[in-house]
Amino acid sequence: MVSITETQKIGVGLTGFGLFCLLFGVLLYFDSVLLAFGNVLFLAGLAFIIGPRRTAGFFFQRQKLRGSTFFLGGVALVLFRWPIIGMAVESYGFLLLFRSFFPVAFGFILSLVNIPYLNVEVALPWSEERE
Known part of the structure; x- marks a missing residue:
């Protein structure tokens, strides 16, 4: 069993509350x-979960620099009160940053669901082995 530290528990709470604020901000017509509060909480929670050095290392890797620029630029646009444009830019950066994680997440979710036909149909575009 993986043990989770108190700092990581705080980070999970901050990240969850940040995502809630982001969702609620979008539902309230891009408040x-x-x-801005959700973005700050999300980034702070990420730093608490994996540590500040690894967070900076993640965002400033050479191959992820374009995604980081769009993501952090979108955060800056939201902070400067351009919420719609900022969220669009931030979403594009998020997709660029985490595109290698999506197949892993979908595979994990599909392994939990375990619906045979759906599992094969959805897993085909990302899998290396096609039957």
Whole structure:
């Protein structure tokens, strides 16, 4: 069993509350204060979960620099009260940053669901081995 430290528990709470604020900010017609608060909490929670050095290392890897620029630029646009454009830029950066993680997440979710036909159909575009 993987043990989780108290700092990581705080980080999970901050990240979850940040995602809640982001969702609520979008539902309230792109409320810039909630979106900015959610962005700050999300980034702080990420730093608490994996540590500040690894967070900076993740965002500033050479192959992820474009995604980081779009993501952090979108955060800056939201902080400067351009919420719709900022969230669009931030979403594009998020997709660029985490595109290698999506197949792993979908595979994990599909292994939990274990629906045979759906599992094969959805897993085909990302799998290396096609039957």
